[in-house]
Structures are given as C-alpha cells and as structure tokens.
Amino acid sequence: KQEVTQIPAALSVPEGENLVLNCSFTDSAIYNLQWFRQDPGKGLTSLLLIQSSQREQTSGRLNASLDKSSGRSTLYIAASQPGDSATYLCAVRHSNYQLIWGAGTKLIIKP
C-alpha cells in the first residue's frame, strides 16, 4: 500500500531564505509526482509535475526533484516571500486514476 509522508508538518522562516520541503513515498512504482499549493478557502493549485522518468522540474523560484529509487522528492523554494505562505502537498499518481497524498507542510514566511 502506497504511503506518502511529508516532513516537516510546519515550517516558519524569515523572508528571503531558501528552503526545502520533503516528501517520501513507500512504493516506487509511480506514474508521476506532483507538488501542490493550498491556500485557505481556495482549491489546490498544481505547482510542478515530475514524470517517473524525470529527475527534476523547475518553475521560477521553485525546483522539484524526484529520486524514485529512494522514494523521495524535494521542493526547493528560493528567496522565499510572504506570498509563499501556504500549505504545500505532494501527491503521487499510483494508477491511471488515483492520486495518493501526503498530509502537507504548512509554510509561514515571516516578513
């Protein structure tokens, strides 16, 4: 049974710092891995998607890596801003229809 774990559960850092969020999964037989952002009162927004054959994806200040063999992914946020404050969730696509999610990391960027 696929399980997805995110560490830490919460993180508070000063504005401008670079930071890393972690995601681990137990079954390496995945189609892809996605990082999402969730803001209060809003839905989930997809940030980055890494296919199982890829090692990393970049979008602006965000970089996500994937190591299938070790069952790990990281989301790197450069030069953090208060607007980055949100809950970040990773999800693995384990079949042709199902996403399996971590519990998320709540990120607070202090001005």
Add this chain to the structure above:
Amino acid sequence: ETGVTQSPTHLIKTRGQQVTLRCSSQSGHNTVSWYQQALGQGPQFIFQYYREEENGRGNFPPRFSGLQFPNYSSELNVNALELDDSALYLCASSDLGGDTQYFGPGTRLTVL
C-alpha cells in the same frame, strides 16, 4: 475557459442526514474525481467518474455515491452522515488519463 466550481461553499448537517454536493467541470474535461480532506490531512480519493460511469473508487463505504451528467458536471451524495464525514470535499476535473487535475475551491461540510 471557466474553472472548476463547487456548490455549496459551506454546509451544516446533523448525523443521519443525507447531503448532495455539486461540481461543474472545467470546460472540455470529461473526467471528475472527488476527494475528502479532513482537517490537517491530505485529500483522500473517493471515486472518479468518466463519461457518466464510475471509473475507480477509493476506500469509502457505499453510502458515498456519485453521478456524472452528460455535460460532465457531477454530484457527490453521502447518506447516513456520520460525525467523521466532517471535512472539505474537493472535486477535480481532467481529461481521462491526463496528468493535470484542476481543483475546485471545495465544499466545507460540518456534521453535528
């Protein structure tokens, strides 16, 4: 191109009642997935509908049921509500097998 919408935004029910939640897919998408997100947890997959047929189901009891209509909008029905059904219910639309799911803002259900 309109995004995914859900109604209602918030809902309060009592234990034992029934509830229907609604979702309108993003234009052009033929697949809808429903998720339950308890407070402080990640979403849990309930089921997926493709062209009006259930295409996959997570570990939820039969009192969770759904419908998809010809215009690809969808309903989630929950019978015999329990306190643990209190959660944010999210729907997401996509093309079948598509990598990207587009999420609605969710319906916050509170069961008293």
